[in-house]
Amino acid sequence: MIKGCIFDLDGVVVDTAKYHYLAWKRLANELGFEFTEKDNERLKGVSRMKSLEILLEIGNLSFDEETKLKLAEKKNNWYVQYISKMDESEILPGVKEFLSQLKENGYKIALGSVSKNAMIILENTNLKQYFDAIIDGNKVTKAKPDPEVFLKGAEELNLKPEECIVFEDAIAGIEAARRANMKVVGVGSKEILKDADMVIEGFKNVSVDIIKAL
Numbered sequence: 001m002i003k004g005c006i007f008d009l010d011g012v013v014v015d016t017a018k019y020h021y022l023a024w025k026r027l028a029n030e031l032g033f034e035f036t037e038k039d040n041e042r043l044k045g046v047s048r049m050k051s052l053e054i055l056l057e058i059g060n061l062s063f064d065e066e067t068k069l070k071l072a073e074k075k076n077n078w079y080v081q082y083i084s085k086m087d088e089s090e091i092l093p094g095v096k097e098f099l100s101q102l103k104e105n106g107y108k109i110a111l112g113s114v115s116k117n118a119m120i121i122l123e124n125t126n127l128k129q130y131f132d133a134i135i136d137g138n139k140v141t142k143a144k145p146d147p148e149v150f151l152k153g154a155e156e157l158n159l160k161p162e163e164c165i166v167f168e169d170a171i172a173g174i175e176a177a178r179r180a181n182m183k184v185v186g187v188g189s190k191e192i193l194k195d196a197d198m199v200i201e202g203f204k205n206v207s208v209d210i211i212k213a214l
Ligand code: G16
Pocket: 008, 009, 010, 011, 020, 043, 044, 045, 046, 047, 048, 051, 076, 112, 113, 114, 115, 116, 117, 118, 137, 144, 170
């Protein structure tokens, strides 16, 4: 029986995926190459350093460790600048209503994000109160598709993995949920998220009944 829901943050609860994209694109352009939205799918849910590796592979560039750390820091500074202006208006449609409904129906709620900036985003958007457990990039050592982030989420909720479902917008996140032995609802496009148990476009008009439908 499903007793808990684990939410990815970027692209599921808030549209920070667009800010990650803008910051990576800015870095790519500065390094002299193009970075498309399609390329960006490969970075979703992936850690900062792994994302940089993928970006440099696309641009056919290689750098030493020190330079790579500087480039990642540069991208993060831009990203932090973008998200510092966020407020409640950037919560994706229907998310708050869905979280409230889950609470009313006794489901436990966790955040499962590999972002080290997750806490600032939850604070800026006033969403922290909804979560019984918050797993972010400061609590995990392995990024998605490794299941660590979701397994820790279940553990902090005091639930078994199979009692949890995951909401994810990234290919890497869907794989992570599967490896954690959890059902997964993809949030986004059916073509991209074909390995999810079910795909929804977003949370607008979505009720807790979808949990039973899984
Ligand atoms: C998010 C994003 C990724 C990002 C990662 C690390 O994961 O989807 O694109 O690279 O966090 O973020 P940061 O650089 O802020 O530590 P998630 O798990 O929330 O989708």
